[in-house]
Structures are given as structure tokens and as C-alpha cells.
Amino acid sequence: MDSLYLTIEEARRGLAEKKYSSHELIQASLDRISALNPKLNAFLTVTAETALAQADEIDAKRLRGDQLSPLAGLPLAVKDVLATRGVRTTAGSKILEQYIPPYTATAVQRLFDAGAIMVGKTNCDEFAMGSSGEWSAYGPTRNPWNTERVPGGSSSGSAAALASGMCLSALGTDTGSSVRQPAGFCNLVGLKPTYGRVSRYGLIAMASSLDQVGIFARTVEDSALILETIAGHDSLDSTSVSKTIFDLKESLKDVPKGLRLGIPKEYFIDGLDPAVETAIRKAIEDLRGLGFTIVDVSLPHTPDALAVYYLIMPAEASSNLARYDGIRYGLSLGDEAKDLIDIYRKTRAAGFGPEPKRRIILGTYVLSSGYYDKYYLKAQKVRSVIIQEYKDIFKTVDCLVTPTSPTVPFVIGERKEDPLQMYLADIFTVSANIVGLPAISIPAGFSDGLPIGLQLIGPHFQEHRLYQVARTYQAATSWHRQYPVG
Amino acid sequence: MTDFNTRDIDHLAALARLELSEEEKKRFEGQLASILAYVEKLNQVDTHEAAPTAHATGLVTVTRNDSVHDEGRQAEILKEAPAIEGKNYKVKSVF
Numbered sequence: 095m096d097s098l099y100l101t102i103e104e105a106r107r108g109l110a111e112k113k114y115s116s117h118e119l120i121q122a123s124l125d126r127i128s129a130l131n132p133k134l135n136a137f138l139t140v141t142a143e144t145a146l147a148q149a150d151e152i153d154a155k156r157l158r159g160d161q162l163s164p165l166a167g168l169p170l171a172v173k174d175v176l177a178t179r180g181v182r183t184t185a186g187s188k189i190l191e192q193y194i195p196p197y198t199a200t201a202v203q204r205l206f207d208a209g210a211i212m213v214g215k216t217n218c219d220e221f222a223m224g225s226s227g228e229w230s231a232y233g234p235t236r237n238p239w240n241t242e243r244v245p246g247g248s249s250s251g252s253a254a255a256l257a258s259g260m261c262l263s264a265l266g267t268d269t270g271s272s273v274r275q276p277a278g279f280c281n282l283v284g285l286k287p288t289y290g291r292v293s294r295y296g297l298i299a300m301a302s303s304l305d306q307v308g309i310f311a312r313t314v315e316d317s318a319l320i321l322e323t324i325a326g327h328d329s330l331d332s333t334s335v336s337k338t339i340f341d342l343k344e345s346l347k348d349v350p351k352g353l354r355l356g357i358p359k360e361y362f363i364d365g366l367d368p369a370v371e372t373a374i375r376k377a378i379e380d381l382r383g384l385g386f387t388i389v390d391v392s393l394p395h396t397p398d399a400l401a402v403y404y405l406i407m408p409a410e411a412s413s414n415l416a417r418y419d420g421i422r423y424g425l426s427l428g429d430e431a432k433d434l435i436d437i438y439r440k441t442r443a444a445g446f447g448p449e450p451k452r453r454i455i456l457g458t459y460v461l462s463s464g465y466y467d468k469y470y471l472k473a474q475k476v477r478s479v480i481i482q483e484y485k486d487i488f489k490t491v492d493c494l495v496t497p498t499s500p501t502v503p504f505v506i507g508e509r510k511e512d513p514l515q516m517y518l519a520d521i522f523t524v525s526a527n528i529v530g531l532p533a534i535s536i537p538a539g540f541s542d543g544l545p546i547g548l549q550l551i552g553p554h555f556q557e558h559r560l561y562q563v564a565r566t567y568q569a570a571t572s573w574h575r576q577y578p579v580g
Numbered sequence: 581m582t583d584f585n586t587r588d589i590d591h592l593a594a595l596a597r598l599e600l601s602e603e604e605k606k607r608f609e610g611q612l613a614s615i616l617a618y619v620e621k622l623n624q625v626d627t628h629e630a631a632p633t634a635h636a637t638g639l640v641t642v643t644r645n646d647s648v649h650d651e652g653r654q655a656e657i658l659k660e661a662p663a664i665e666g667k668n669y670k671v672k673s674v675f
Contacts, residue, residue, distance in 0.1 A: 303636065329644070398622060416597075422660065423660035433673055436672070443600070451600070451604065455589065455598070462595065469616075475633075476625045529636055530637045
């Protein structure tokens with residue numbers, strides 16, 4: 095076994111038919127990481143020893159004929175903003191370089207409870223702030239499809255790890271694009287569930303009203319299996335909900351005829367890479383050919399969503415990042431400080447990189463006296479206008495079809511010095527976070543060997559609709575079966 | 581347009597308990613001005629009828645009993661602190 099270009103379904107079958115053991119599967123994952131990580135920088139921490147020990151336990155159970163959990167013995171990766179008890183969790187920041195959490199994120203715990211084995215923690219933009227993976231304090235992750243290019247961000251390492259065959263699925267987090275954009279850039283299926291679908295407990299907070307745990311998978315079926323495992327109410331996150339999740343396997347068997355797909359004209363704008371537009375238009379025609387009804391729609395406030403996002407997100411981030419004070423955990427420059435406030439100021443200056451600092455200052459500004467009404471309150475009002483616009487549109491269509499990103503993966507370094515340019519990479523993805531909607535990016539073609547993602551956005555708690563459309567498209571195409579390296 | 585200047589940055593850095601270098605202040609000043617110019621477009625949106633969003637999916641405030649759970653992790657949690665004394669965090673004087 096050289097790489098793990100397998101679906102979860104295939105790996106489960108391989109294990110059940112004893113083609114290979116869990117130990118072999120995990121070893122293949124670790125070998126692949128050893129071979130490719132020096133170049134790709136996808137993992138920050140590899141948990142080889144515990145992973146192999148867990149695999150041996152599961153192999154022993156299988157040998158005894160014990161009943162095994164659905165994800166038993168499968169190698170998965172976890173973004174380093176999800177806390178893992180006893181395993182260093184950095185959030186891609188120097189301020190948490192030595193942090194060993196005393197608790198595990200609920201989404202991760204649910205994977206563990208289902209038998210999944212974590213092979214390591216993946217690189218990401220610092221505190222999940224970025225759209226390219228370049229803002230990690232531990233160096234940029236590289237795109238397995240072209241190592242001169244970004245894999246997207248902020249869940250850069252999870253995307254690169256799965257795309258390069260280091261694991262079978264990976265968790266990420268998505269506040270404005272951070273699962274869907276890297277999934278699009280790396281030819282993967284990336285889901286951001288409805289806000290509240292998955293517990294945020296243990297997700298190191300950036301913007302709490304927008305953050306959601308998301309899933310990288312090779313196929314729609316794999317994504318659905320992971321979602322079923324991690325979704326549901328959690329008493330440790332009061333914004334998580336117990337809404338029933340449709341039986342995804344069942345709903346995939348029976349896709350209703352004539353679902354209405356809306357094509358919002360505001361997502362096909364100047365600045366959209368012609369190669370991306372061509373691929374997405376082609377995919378829309380393919381969807382029409384597959385029996386879906388294509389409807390042109392308009393969401394006039396789409397351009398405002400990014401402006402709303404870049405006010406609400408830094409406001410919440412500046413509040414959330416106030417907890418890094420050098421007192422309770424993480425980096426501390428206490429010895430050099432003259433008093434308590436000086437500890438805060440020095441620790442934060444040394445521990446945070448440029449992007450968190452920029453967002454802390456911007457967020458502090460929009461929340462500060464005299465500017466709160468003008469910026470933050472205004473943004474929250476426009477947010478309500480945007481939410482209503484989406485509620486209205488979903489009275490006429492079942493879901494929306496858009497490009498995931500306006501461009502193909504860009505060259506490393508190209509946008510780093512211009513934050514506004516970097517922020518514009520999120521223009522098609524932030525609305526789903528602003529409105530709390532589920533959205534998925536699926537492989538939809540290539541331009542000069544670089545992947546292009548198609549985004550589906552659905553009504554609240556209708557993940558199964560997205561899966562139905564995505565599964566139908568996937569069954570008729572073979573993009574998801576193309577892999578970048580050996 | 582925005583009237584963002586270095587004095588503002590100093591004030592914000594003080595509020596945010598964040599020490600910034602002169603170079604950072606200069607850089608942020610320009611970058612934040614351009615971001616704030618970009619978000620000016622929101623002034624074009626009519627929000628007279630709109631209430632600010634409290635929760636995107638319409639969830640109302642969830643409450644629970646305020647009960648204590650001892651998870652027996654005190655030592656594990658304290659181990660992460662840079663300075664402790666007994667079971668307390670140790671800090672510098674406030675003034």
C-alpha cells in the first residue's frame with residue numbers, strides 16, 4: 095500500500111475481507127506522511143505511536159470476531175484548531191506552541207467513539223485566519239496538485255493531507271470558506287454543515303457566530319458517513335441542535351426528480367476566472383442533463399456579504415482572542431513584564447502573527463465606542479437583510495449552484511501582502527456562514543491541472559439535499575477519482 | 581472615507597492589550613483604511629426595517645441548570661499555566 099487513494103467504503107471492505115489489517119492501513123498512512131510531509135507541510139503533529147497501538151487493538155478485536163464500530167481502524171486527520179486531550183494543539187499559532195489541551199473537541203471525540211484513528215494534527219492558517227494556508231506560524235502548506243500553489247485555507251493541512259493520500263478523511267473548520275475553498279482547490283468534497291449541526295465544543299474559537307466544524311472527504315458518501323457520526327446536540331455547546339438528520343444513505347438512494355437548482359447571477363461576476371466560469375457553466379448544463387431544473391435567480395446583496403463578514407468576523411475574533419493572556423495556558427512572557435497588563439501586552443505581541451493582530455485591531459475598532467453603531471451594528475442589520483434574502487430564495491429553489499472560489503489555486507506569496515485581495519478569495523463562500531446555511535464544494539473539473547470546485551448551498555438543516563444533488567453529479571463524472579501524486 | 585491614523589492604532593492597541601512595533605502600526609494603518617473603505621458599501625443598504633441578527637438560524641436563548649461538574653482535571657489544567665502557587669494562578673501585581 096503506497097497511498098490511501100481509497101474511499102472509506104473501500105477501506106472498510108478491505109478490512110472486512112482481510113485484504114489488509116488496520117495496522118497496515120495506519121502504517122501506510124504514516125509512511126505516506128513521512129514521504130510527503132517534508133514537502134507539503136500538511137501535518138504539524140503526527141501521533142504515530144498511539145495510532146499504531148489503537149490499530150493493533152482493533153485488529154485484535156477483529157480477529158476475535160467482536161462487533162466493530164463503523165469507522166474502526168480508519169486513519170483520519172484533524173485540523174489543529176480542534177482540541178485533542180493529551181495531544182499538542184497549536185491552532186497554527188506560536189502562542190499555543192506547547193499547549194496540551196485537557197479536553198477533546200466533541201466532533202473529534204465522536205470520531206474516536208466510532209473507532210476512527212487520528213494519525214495527526216494538520217497545519218492551518220493561524221487561528222483559522224486565512225484563505226491560503228500561508229498564515230500558519232509553522233510555514234505554508236503546499237498544494238499536492240502543484241506545490242508552487244496554495245492548497246487554500248484555512249484548513250490547508252487537512253485538504254493537502256487527504257488530497258495527497260495521507261488519510262481517508264479529515265476534519266476542518268469553516269468560518270468563511272475554510273473547508274470549502276481548500277476542498278475546491280484540492281479536488282475534494284468539502285462540507286460546511288448548518289450552523290449548530292455539529293458541536294463547536296473544543297473548536298478554538300475565531301468568530302463564534304460563524305464557526306462550524308466541517309468535513310473533507312473523497313466522495314459524497316464518505317462525507318455523509320462522517321457527518322452522521324459527528325452531528326447532533328451536545329450539552330457542551332448550547333448552540334448545537336438536536337434536529338434530526340435525514341438518513342443520508344436512504345436519501346441518496348431516492349433522489350426526487352426535478353429538484354430546482356438556482357443559479358444566482360451575482361456569483362458570475364467580473365473577476366471570475368474564465369476557466370472557472372467555463373467549468374461551472376458546463377457543470378450546470380450537466381446537472382440540467384441529469385434531470386434537475388435550472389432556474390436563474392438573483393441575490394442582490396451578495397457583494398455586501400463579504401463586507402458584513404469582514405466586520406462581524408474580526409469583531410468576534412478580537413473578543414475571542416482576548417483569552418490569550420499569558421496567565422492560564424500558552425505562551426507567557428511573564429518574566430519580562432513589569433506588571434499584569436504588561437504580561438498581556440508582551441505575550442500577545444510575541445505570540446500572535448500578523449493576521450490575528452490585524453483582525454484584533456480591526457475588530458477592536460469596529461466594537462469601540464463611537465464606531466459600534468456605524469460598523470458592527472450596521473453589519474448585523476445587513477446580516478438580517480441577507481438572511482431574509484436567502485430565506486426568500488429558498489421558497490423558489492431547493493438549492494443554489496455557484497463556483498466555490500473565483501479563481502483556481504493561486505501562487506504562494508502572490509496575495510500575502512494585500513489582505514483585501516486575500517479576503518476577496520472568500521466572496522462566494524462567506525454568505526453561507528453569514529446566514530448559517532449548509533454548503534458543500536465538490537470536484538467539478540480542472541484548468542491546466544488545477545482543480546475547480548462547484549458549490550451547492552442549501553436551506554438550514556437540509557444537508558441531505560446538497561448530498562442528493564452532489565451524489566447525482568458525482569455518479570455522472572469522474573473528477574473525484576483523479577489524484578495528484580503517485 | 582475613513583479617517584484612520586496612527587493615534588487610533590495606538591489607542592486600539594492599548595484597548596486590545598497588544599504591543600505593536602512602529603512597522604506594524606504603519607502597515608496596519610494603510611491596510612485597515614483600505615478594508616474600512618471597502619465596507620463603506622454597507623451604507624448603501626437600507627436597514628431601517630431590519631433588526632440586528634442575534635442568531636443566524638433563529639435559535640432562541642438556551643438555558644440550563646447552573647450545576648457544577650467535577651471532571652477531576654484540575655491538575656491537568658493547572659499544568660498548562662506558566663506560574664502557579666498551590667492551586668492558584670500566580671500573576672504579577674496589577675499596579
